[in-house]
Amino acid sequence: MDLKTREVEPTPAERAAIDAVLGTDESQGAHDRTGGQSSRVRRHLLLPTLHALNDRVGWISPPAIDHVAERLDVSPAEIHGVVTFYGLFSTHERPARQVHVCVDLVCRIEGGTRILPDGAHPSPCLGMCEQAPAVLVTDAGDPGRRTAMGGVMGDQLKELAAGMPVSAPERRTTASVPQAADPGLVLLRRAGGGDPLDFDAWVADGGLRALDRAREVGPEGVIELIDAAGLLGRGGAAFPTARKWRAVRGQGATPRHLVCNADESEPGTFKDRVLIENDPFALLESMTIAALAADCARGWIYLRGEYPGVEATLMSAIERFRAEGILGADFDITIRRGAGAYICGEETAIFNSIEGFRGEPRNKPPYPFEVGLFGAPTVVNNVETLMNVPSIVLGRTTSNRRLFCLSGAVAVPGVYEVELGLTLGDLIGLAGGLRPGSELQAILLGGAAGRYVAPDATDLVLDDDSIRAAGLTLGSGVVMVVDQHVDLVDQIRRIAAFFRDESCGQCVPCRVGTVRQEEVLERLANGVRDGQVELLADIGRAMTDASICGLGQTAHHAIESAVVTLGVFRR
């Protein structure tokens, strides 16, 4: 890059934050390395460096950007472009205390958070829908603190925004997993079973047995077991996991990568958070098995930035796995913290984000199994997909167990593990049925990228074939129950706003379409009808047909279902 030197130096705190990630600046001597490939291969440290700055001083200042630019040989404009892509970063000075208030689908129903006090600002879904309304409180400092909190109502929110100290939130496992201790659970079997970071207890409970078995049967044996179980990806695309692993294994280029997609950001979704909180070692074991099967040398967990507790848990678990010698030799795992961008859950945007770029999806083909992270063959698996691996390898289960995130007007919201084949009504029944006084208005299946179904859909059988036949998707397992108190027009306008906010802006259909969709909904909400429903359909069709990635392609689904299936504008 060309460099324009500005004379303002970063503050000592900023320098310390940067050095903590990049090491002490050694380039003072005239003859030391000036950049080149040795700097550029560290580009992937950009996001961790920006996080370090944000955690320490609360924002990313121009001198800090200039300094990082020189250290990483990435231009200030590029870094500015990256910083402004991610919702949790700021290029403007702001108070050390930031309160991110979830205003998404569930939390806006639970109320109390829609008029925000000074010092608080709206956030998309924080993944704590079973504890709604939720907030994320960040305090910049040394060390910085980030705290996710559920059940934060109006007065507490005001106090938080005013700077009230935050105490660590209590763990509410049973609240999140109402089925806890049910002996039939597989994926959630450790829920409610004591300290999830007690390694010895985990091993005594069968931990590492699947890894031992995987080493016995070898990579091809593992893939055959996964294949036989018919494990499909749980990220939404339902691609056969065994095929993915085999494809990567067959590629020549090395090192191959395994990326665990834990950027759980679909509004209404919180199962990955609950899974990792309750059984972090199982995820690491699963990844180690997957890496063995697909012959990957590097593992990455891309974790959304709004899950500080999960990050701390995972870091402890990884340290322990390294201490035990399970990680570190042939295979190791790095956590990459997202920074507030729903799009980074897209399987190629996640690569760009890990590599230190704006999280824009890539063009496909080439597909990740050929050209993925750092241009190398890459497996991307969702957390839930991976968590199925140990029990399959041990022959304990088939793959038909699924997790659902029940929220909204059910008696007991939470993550539920079920055998596929039950009906939607059965599932709601598992969650205690509707809340007293609630009448079913609609159910949102699959989150903001999913679709609403009408109350008569409770007979729908939850298995892949029936769901597909009904033109639906299980997506990330969201089952959001909407009762008669909910303003559906407000909900779909929030969905439209969500996609408008979260569109990366790369392709025209999504960048402009999400804005036009929101505008039309506003006109419809204001009673303008003339041609607007047709225009809305045209916009939606173009987004679905012509967008680069799944975000734009699904940004109209929920709205279309509300308009067409539920007839929200016919009333």
Added chain:
Amino acid sequence: MVGLATVFGAGGGTSSYAEAEAADVIVMWGSNARNAHPIYFHHVLQAVRRGAKLFVVDPRRSETAQFADRWLGLEVGTDIALSNTIAREIITAGLAHADFIRNATTGFEEYAASVEGWTLERGSEVTGVPADAIRELAHAYAGATAAQLCWTLGITEHHNGVDNVLSLCNLALLTGQVGRYGAGLSPLRGQNNVQGGGDMGALPNKLPGFQDVEDDVARAKFEAEWATTIPATDGWHLTEMFDAMERGDLRSLLVVGENPAQSEADVSRAVDLLGGLDHLVVLDIHRTKTAELADVVLPGSASWCESDGTVTNSERRVQRVRKALDPPGAARDDIDILLDLATRLGHDWPYDTHEDVWNELRRLSPMHAGMSWDRLESLGGIQWPCYSDDTLEPPFLHGRLWAADPADRGRPAPFSSVTHVPPAEPITDEFPMRLTTGRRLDSYNTGVQSGGYRSPTRLGETIDISPADARSLELTDGEFVRVTSPRGSVEAPVRIDRGLRAGLVFMTFHFPDEIDVNQLTIDATDPKSGTAEFKAAAVRIEKLP
């Protein structure tokens, strides 16, 4: 051109630009291509983007060095010391290309002996470059699949510029990094038709097509075509011309598109000599300082936009320039002026068109024979040599050196034992700082062509100085100081440049009307090429009261 011609018999870069993209190691030596040759550097960057290693050898941590994997900031004028040290490291590490040396070169034993004393320690001490950086470059260059070694005026504008070039050629011979696709020696020409001028015989010892003046057969061919007698001995190069003026042997001068009254080193002397001529004729598109000294000024045309013809670039590509504008006022096409001049001097030159001139060259210069204007048009330029209408040669030169059959290899390339000689003007207590000169991106030479447009980045002339020296001299950015060399003195504003090491200062020569930097430069010249040592003068810097 002299250095390359000595080693390989042809005075041109051995590689094409596109080959830089295929190289896995690129060394830019005395070349700030990012500023001086930006589009060539694009080709280098394509390689860098794909993972090639870039080394930059330059006293300044230049804009080019910003892109480098390793910057070797040597003391001004220690290029041969560095190159000999690299050579010794390559030899002692067993990385020399024994087969290539045996098959395609001569003089290796003598050369190896001549570099024997250049240990890493000694090289580091003399050049100021850390030993590990020298070692890294040596090993990378020798180990590369295909390495490019590029240089510019940082190599040639020294009192021993030809030896500098020879020392770089040695490295290519030592490692076999020449004569293959992607591997070669690339001198980047400072001006748009330096190569073409040489091609056309605008050298004191050459006829068009690099045919020797002293070669009777070649001379006879030209004499037959031109129906005249050509002197059988070498003429004078520019520096020798000034010496001849001083002796009174040269009394009349035709200057075409040059501005020696501002561009010569030790410019006061040049102006005196030009002013003392009996007759000075200047053909130019501007009223330059030289034109102001002239008896007759002939208003010419801007060759790149007001005239038809060809130029040759740094990859030996002959390219067509075309007339897009009518020259203003009474200005005329240069060829028409020269034709009229010839007629008045009693010669009837038989050219009706620009193409006629070109076709005469094709008859006389075998390396241009296959370049018809039609072909130049359809192929977008042709690299020399091009011997016939239906062939093209490989984009790189000297592939013959790799031929399996010794009979196909031609003359082996000689190693040249060259000795490190410090710059002609030593640093002293009176003049304690080293002044080197160069270009900025948005300006060009004496500013005649580049002064006319409004560049947002134009700084004007400055004296660039290291932060350390600025501190010790208590100077601030923008402050005017007096810069004095043994020849003259100028005042210039200070610009603090983090890319400079203590003891080194830098100026351009783009703004001679405001600050005449060539008052400071030394006219110590290379005896073989006549190029002056613009790159190394000794100066002192004084705060103004």
Added chain:
Amino acid sequence: MNDVPVSIRDTDPLPTVTATIDGADVTVAAGTTILQACGGRDGEIPTLCYGDTITPKNACRLCVVEVEGSRALAPACSRPVEADMVVRTRSERVDHARRMVLEFLGSSVDLSLTANVTAWNAQYGVDLDRYGADAATVARPVKVDNDLYVRDYSKCILCYQCVDACGEQWQHSFVIEIAGRGFDAHVSTEHDVTLPDSACVYCGNCIQVCPTGALVPAVEFDMRAAGTWDEDRQVVTETICGFCGVGCGLELHVQDNTIVKVTSPPDNPITHGNLCIKGRFGFQHAQNRPG
């Protein structure tokens, strides 16, 4: 490209693939895109963000086509032709998507200097009125912060070409990047500083690739404002730059015996359409004319 003699080229024939495009069998070299197989920019498939010298970003989605078996439409500019692929470059679905892309852009961006848009709007039945007067646009003040070029991002469709030309594909200056996200995404220097405060070296390679007139030389901007810019009266002559010894190909755009713009041929093997500040803007010395 380069006139490399055949003898040193890889003479093995390139593998080919055969696909069906609009009902006809088409055989092309492996790696050829659908757009290239259909005549490139001179063919029937409309393109906006596609340029000759930049790897396609396929961001505008105007060139989408139907590929059988593919859920979404595929961008012709970057999808390689595969064996047995069945492609339809026109269909009700394709036309609908193109119409909507043109409506999305036309209703949010000033396309007045974008080539072909009027004809495409007619061809695809574009109706901009239905978005209403209050439809959000990218309109913003023109940036005039230096003497050489003007940035009018009200005309920017975010094709990414300027960013890629400034960045890793050619210039490696990385002075401009996309900042922000979604509809707020825009081309920007760091902190939106002016170009003189950025590391810009004014190569103008961003201008050359801009397909919408968002980036124009100051001379052109001023002449347009004065109503004197007239491309019908301009003659373009190819020549070679007079600065330095690289030998960059120039296209001199001459109106009334005056150079009004300099570009470089995109297919020039030396420049690939790129120049430096001197080549692109340093022509004034040839026309400082008396009177």
